[in-house]
Amino acid sequence: MDLLRFSTAGSVDDGKSTLIGRLLYDTKSIFQDTLESIERTSNQRGDDYLDLALVTDGLKAEREQGITIDVAYRYFATPKRKFILADTPGHIQYTRNMVTGASTVNLAIILIDARNGVIEQTRRHTFIANLLQIKHLVVCVNKMDLVNYSEEAYQEVVEQYKAFTSKLQIPDIRYIPISALKGDNVVNKSEHMDWYQGPTLLYNLENVQIADDHNHVDSRFPVQYVIRPQSEEHRDYRGYAGRVAGGVFKPGDEVMVMPSGLTSRIKAIDTFDGPVKEAFSPMSVTILLEDEIDISRGDMIVKESNQGNVGQDIEMMVCWMNDKPLQERGKYKLRHTSRDARCVIKDVEYKVDINTLHRVQDDKKIGLNDIGRIKVRTAVPLIHDSYNRNRNTGSVILIDEFTNETVAAGMIL
Amino acid sequence: MDYRLSHLQQLESEAIYIIRETAAQFERPVLMFSGGKDSITLAWLARKAFSPGKLPFPLLHVDTGHNFDETIVFRDKFIEDIGAKLIVASVQESIDKGRAVEEKGPNPSRNSLQSITLLDAIEEYKFDGALGGARRDEEKARAKERFFSHRDEFGQWEPKNQRPELWDLFNGFKNVGEHFRIFPLSNWTELDIWMYLQQEKVPLPPLYFAHKRKVVNRDGVFLADTPFISLGSNETFEEKMVRFRTIGDATCTGAVLSEANSIPLIIDEIASTRTTERGGRADDKRSDSAMEDRKKQGYF
Numbered sequence: 001m002d003l004l005r006f007s008t009a010g011s012v013d014d015g016k017s018t019l020i021g022r023l024l025y026d027t028k029s030i031f032q033d034t035l036e037s038i039e040r041t042s043n044q045r046g047d048d049y050l051d052l053a054l055v056t057d058g059l060k061a062e063r064e065q066g067i068t069i070d071v072a073y074r075y076f077a078t079p080k081r082k083f084i085l086a087d088t089p090g091h092i093q094y095t096r097n098m099v100t101g102a103s104t105v106n107l108a109i110i111l112i113d114a115r116n117g118v119i120e121q122t123r124r125h126t127f128i129a130n131l132l133q134i135k136h137l138v139v140c141v142n143k144m145d146l147v148n149y150s151e152e153a154y155q156e157v158v159e160q161y162k163a164f165t166s167k168l169q170i171p172d173i174r175y176i177p178i179s180a181l182k183g184d185n186v187v188n189k190s191e192h193m194d195w196y197q198g199p200t201l202l203y204n205l206e207n208v209q210i211a212d213d214h215n216h217v218d219s220r221f222p223v224q225y226v227i228r229p230q231s232e233e234h235r236d237y238r239g240y241a242g243r244v245a246g247g248v249f250k251p252g253d254e255v256m257v258m259p260s261g262l263t264s265r266i267k268a269i270d271t272f273d274g275p276v277k278e279a280f281s282p283m284s285v286t287i288l289l290e291d292e293i294d295i296s297r298g299d300m301i302v303k304e305s306n307q308g309n310v311g312q313d314i315e316m317m318v319c320w321m322n323d324k325p326l327q328e329r330g331k332y333k334l335r336h337t338s339r340d341a342r343c344v345i346k347d348v349e350y351k352v353d354i355n356t357l358h359r360v361q362d363d364k365k366i367g368l369n370d371i372g373r374i375k376v377r378t379a380v381p382l383i384h385d386s387y388n389r390n391r392n393t394g395s396v397i398l399i400d401e402f403t404n405e406t407v408a409a410g411m412i413l
Numbered sequence: 414m415d416y417r418l419s420h421l422q423q424l425e426s427e428a429i430y431i432i433r434e435t436a437a438q439f440e441r442p443v444l445m446f447s448g449g450k451d452s453i454t455l456a457w458l459a460r461k462a463f464s465p466g467k468l469p470f471p472l473l474h475v476d477t478g479h480n481f482d483e484t485i486v487f488r489d490k491f492i493e494d495i496g497a498k499l500i501v502a503s504v505q506e507s508i509d510k511g512r513a514v515e516e517k518g519p520n521p522s523r524n525s526l527q528s529i530t531l532l533d534a535i536e537e538y539k540f541d542g543a544l545g546g547a548r549r550d551e552e553k554a555r556a557k558e559r560f561f562s563h564r565d566e567f568g569q570w571e572p573k574n575q576r577p578e579l580w581d582l583f584n585g586f587k588n589v590g591e592h593f594r595i596f597p598l599s600n601w602t603e604l605d606i607w608m609y610l611q612q613e614k615v616p617l618p619p620l621y622f623a624h625k626r627k628v629v630n631r632d633g634v635f636l637a638d639t640p641f642i643s644l645g646s647n648e649t650f651e652e653k654m655v656r657f658r659t660i661g662d663a664t665c666t667g668a669v670l671s672e673a674n675s676i677p678l679i680i681d682e683i684a685s686t687r688t689t690e691r692g693g694r695a696d697d698k699r700s701d702s703a704m705e706d707r708k709k710q711g712y713f
């Protein structure tokens with residue numbers, strides 16, 4: 001059984017919570033006691049139907065205000081796959097939460113109200129999915145029951161969306177007409193839309209091919225921790241523990257350690273369960289080298305023929321996540337793979353209006369939830385790839401030097 | 414070439430990555446060990462993460478004194494087997510010192526008192542990163558928990574002001590007096606835990622398997638006959654075939670009626686069960702936001 005991580009973004013009005021409730025309910029992932037508690041709340045509020053949206057209830061403030069503030073993670077499984085759902089809010093003031101949710105997923109569901117078509121929020125969610133390089137989108141045209149299950153209404157929305165995404169580079173987009181409230185095409189095939197021959201949402205989630213989403217080309221191994229048991233039995237053991245961030249490593253491979261540039265050969269790749277013949281992303285392993293060279297946390301093991309970019313001047317797209325706006329010329333802590341560095345903001349090139357997707361050149365103030373393109377200079381070199389090529393070696397976070405809060409997510413260009 | 418990992422391999426790799434990250438980012442990490450299946454899984458993964466070396470941090474058991482005997486016997490043997498060091502922090506001692514006050518009533522639970530003992534232990538030993546076996550699927554307040562969860566100098570969790578957590582980049586930077594709780598099993602479900610325990614052949618306390626035990630049915634929860642439970646006027650103990658889905662304080666951890674006496678049978682039972690794991694936890698039934706409130710005060 002494999003694992004699919006996916007996200008939804010939206011507000012209560014789009015029927016996002018109802019969709020999630022429906023997905024969990026129809027896959028029989030809601031337990032009896034949870035269901036009873038939902039029934040109790042529905043009755044108390046005087047609802048005349050079981051409000052599946054209540055399944056996604058979380059924090060007290062969210063229950064009181066009927067909104068989603070933070071990313072909530074939900075889990076369910078079918079015989080084919082295990083699913084991790086990052087349920088994120090859709091409102092513009094929660095852009096940072098959408099970015100957070102989108103940073104770890106394989107697939108995003110874009111929810112569109114069939115009555116309203118593509119609106120600002122749709123464009124925003126799609127822009128974020130594109131920015132975070134989510135490779136698979138499933139566009140659910142929801143509330144089909146409210147447009148009499150009309151094929152024309154559905155096609156109009158699909159055409160609008162296609163026109164909008166033609167300029168973006170999303171490799172895999174699928175469209176499904178659904179009604180989350182009535183259950184059409186979510187888990188079970190609709191009886192109201194003979195004109196739609198495609199699969200249901202769940203079928204898509206179960207069958208989308210994600211094996212190639214990891215980079216298996218550029219070998220990257222950030223050293224996370226050095227294991228030196230210093231026991232009688234393992235006197236000379238020196239293992240470099242970490243998680244493969246890209247490519248494939250095998251015993252016998254000629255490797256180079258960055259940034260020192262020293263070379264060696266892989267002696268063995270260890271795990272608790274014994275040595276392995278090869279290691280690829282996202283495996284956690286321990287690499288042993290033939291030669292004793294000085295390696296510590298923050299170094300990266302690569303292949304000599306493909307070393308990645310090494311540099312201190314980095315351009316990136318950032319999503320700002322803190323109330324305190326970006327300080328031009330300001331200094332921040334930066335974390336990239338297992339490496340920490342200080343950095344200074346050299347320049348803000350532009351800000352993106354995430355509703356129109358236009359570049360704003362005259363207002364370069366980057367505040368909470370803003371997205372922009374910046375240049376930074378780091379105190380030590382980063383061994384990096386572009387985010388498009390490798391999420392693991394192309395992503396950074398910026399950290400406030402005083403509060404230690406994570407203030408920005410960065411995607412290296 | 415087929416570069417695919419099963420969902421258990423992916424969860425294992427993620428957990429090992431986070432455990433190693435904890436050892437690398439904190440000066441004095443500790444693993445909170447209750448003797449339940451989640452912390453057993455966590456300790457097992459920690460052992461794997463640093464093999465062939467030993468765990469670079471101790472295990473901490475916050476002992477309520479309301480234990481099932483089996484838990485303690487198991488705990489000591491398991492810890493010896495994996496070659497770890499154990500620290501015990503006692504709730505009884507917190508009560509004796511006047512740091513905590515015992516609840517009153519027929520069903521006094523020391524569950525919430527654990528927070529006081531835990532925070533005291535964190536201060537005493539200067540732990541700055543405490544690994545825990547909590548999972549997001551357990552309870553709705555936990556669904557929004559981070560892998561690296563920041564606690565202020567009072568040990569409090571502030572759900573509305575959590576640090577964003579992106580990709581695999583974990584920010585464990587903190588100011589003096591603050592600490593982190595780290596939850597490597599966040600993405601695991603109860604079923605994942607059992608499938609993994611089965612796959613790894615991890616030893617488990619006998620309480621998890623069906624056995625005959627004297628229990629009292631209190632509001633639909635079967636509580637075991639222990640010295641810490643006193644019966645109400647209309648209550649009696651009866652012998653039933655039961656097992657425990659969670660193991661916590663003996664006063665509030667309910668058993669379920671079950672015939673499942675092996676892991677495969679438990680997996681079948683969970684796959685077809687219709688109530689949540691914490692359905693047998695009297696401590697969660699106290700109110701709709703019981704867990705959220707306890708977590709804010711420094712609970713696990």
